[in-house]
Amino acid sequence: MLFDQFRLAVDGLKRRRLRSWLTMLGIFIGIAAVVSLIGLGEGLRNAITSQFDFLSADILSVEAQGLALAGPPGTGTATPLTDDLAAKIEKVSGVEAAINRYMESGTLEFNDRQQIGIAISMPDGDHRRIIETMLNVEAEDGRLLKDGDKRKLVLGSRFGQDEMFGKGVKAGDRVLLSGISYEVVGIMKRKGNFFMDAAVLANENVMLDDFGDDGTVAIIGVKVKDPSEAGRIKEDIEKLLRKERDVKEGEEDFSVSSPEATLAQLNSTLFAVQLFVYIIAIISLLVGGIGIMNTMYTAVIERTKEIGVMKSIGAKNSSVFTLFFIESGLLGAVGGLIGIALGLIFAYGLAALGRAALGVGLIQAKVSLGLIIGALLFSFVIGTIAGVLPALQASKLQPVEALRSVK
C-alpha cells in the first residue's frame, strides 16, 4: 500500500516535472551551501589545528611584536627580544624552563637548485628534549640532532621530496645553507604543518656561529611546571617584560601566548563563520520549504477532481493525505540528495582548486557522514512539514465538491 502510494506520488511529481525541479532548486541550493561551506570550514579547522601540533597546555611562547617584516616569526620586529630575557623569565615562579629560540631564513642549495629555508635552533641538553617534545619532531630518514653535532642539519619533510630540488635530499647528503656546506643527518616525518615541513633544524651554537649573534632571539619558549598555573604565569611574565622593556600596560610590544589560547580564539572565529553559514543555509532552506508548500497547494488545487475520483473509488482521507505528504517529502528528500551531491562537488572541487593555486596541502574539504545524513534528514523534514497543510487540505475535500471541480 505504502509502496503503491509512493509510486503514485512519484507519478504526481513527474507530471509537473519542471515545477518539481524548480521547487527542489530551493532546497538543493540550501543543502549544497550547507554541505560545501561546512565541509570546507571543517577542513579548514582541521588544517589550522594541525598547524598547532606543539599544542600542549604547559607551553607559552614569548614573541616581540611591532613592525613585522617578512621573515620567520619573531624576527623583523622593531624591538626584538634580547637573549638575556630567558634567564630572567626562568626565575618567574612556576616556570620550569625558558629557552631562547633563534630563527633565520636562508637559502638552501642542493642539486644546483635553491630554495628558501627557515633555520630553527635546537638547544643542548635537557632543553633539546623540551623543544623536541614541543615541536613533536621525529626522524623519517636518518636521525635527529644531538649535542655536539657540528654543521649538521635535520630537514623538514618537504626537502626529502623530489619537487624541491628535483631530487629528494637524503640523510648523508650535503647541502649549502646560505653558502656554508652542511651534512644532512636526518629528514623529519611529514607533519602536515607547512612551517615545520619546510624547517631546517641546526644546533643552537652552530647557528649562532654561522649566522652571527646579535644578541636577539626570535621566540622564547616557556615550559611551565603546572598547566593550571599557565594563566597566572603568563601575567607574571608580561609584568616582567613590561618592566624590562619599559612599556606601559596596554602598549606592549611583545606577546605572551599559549598555543591553546590561540587555537581557542581561532576556533571561536571559525565557529562564528560557521554559525553565519548555518543561518544563511537555514534561511534558504526555509524559503525552499515555503516553495514546496506553495507547489503542493497548487498541486492540490490542480488535482481536486482527481482527489474526488480517488475518494469515490474508496480512498480514505488518510490515503489522500499520505499521497500528498509523500510527494512533499520526496521533493525535500530528492532536493536534499541533489544538494548533497552538489555540495560535495563544490567542497572537494574548491579545495582541489585552492591546493592547485596555492601549492600547499592546507586546504582540505572534510564532509562527515553525520553532516550528509543530517542534511538529508533535514531536507526531508522540511519537505514533510511543508506538506502537512496542503495534504490536510487535500484529504479534507468533500468528495462531491471535489468531483464537481472543473480541473
Add this chain to the structure above:
Amino acid sequence: MKRATIIKLKNVWKIYQMGDVEVKALRGLDLEVKDGEFVSVMGPSGSGKSTAVNMIGCLDIPTKGAIYLDGKNIAHLEESELAQIRGRRIGFIFQQFNLIPTLSAVENVTLPMMFQNKSTAEERRQRAEKLLTMVGLGDRLYHKPTELSGGQQQRVAIARSIANDPEVILADEPTGNLDSVTGKVVMDFLAELNEKEDKTIIMVTHDRYVAEHADRIEYLKDGVIVESKEKRKRMKRRFLNGRNHNLEVRKN
C-alpha cells in the same frame, strides 16, 4: 422469487445554501431499489437526479432523511466509514470517465483494490488485466487514458467500477460524452453486468433510449419522483437464467 431491497431512500432532503438563496435539490425523495435491479433515473437538469445518486454513493450526505443500504442507515456515517462503503460496495461510472491521467488502464483499475489493501500487487494486476480483457481492452492494458478513445476510457471506468466486486454500480450519464455507437457498446457492458453479474445498477441519464436498458425508469422533478415506469421483459429473462450463474469475474 421476491428480491430483497438493497437501497431505500426515505424522505431524503438536500438543501444547499448558494449565496443568499436556499436551493432545495431534494425535497423528501423516496426510492427503493431491489437487489439486482437496473434503474434509470431521468429528469430535467436541476431535478436532483445527480444529487440523489451521489447520496446513494455516499459522496454526499442528506440534510434530512434516511438512506438504507442493506437495511443500514448510512445517512450519518463518518467519512472513513463512507469511504469504506464507496470502496467496497459501490462502483462509480462518470460522464467524464474520470480516469487518473498519469496511470495506465491497468493501474487505473488497480487503484480501488489498492485503497482496500486486501490483495497483493500481483493479484491486483492480474484481476485488472482480466477485467479489462472482459470489456474488450485486452490489447490496451498499458495505455494511458490519453491514448484511448472516449468509449475505451469509459470501458476502463467500467472495469474500475467492478474492481472490488461491489453490489451496486452508480452511473451518472455514462454515455453523455460518447457518440451513439460507442454509447451502445458501453450500455451493452452495463446490461451484461446487470444480467450476468447481477449487479444492481442505478443510472442517471437524460437519453430516453439509453434509459430503456433499465428494468424501471424513475422520473424526477424538483427533487421528488413524479413518475415511475416498470418494464417486465428483462426481469423475466433474468429469472429464467437464475442468479450469479457467471462467477467468472467474481472475486475469489
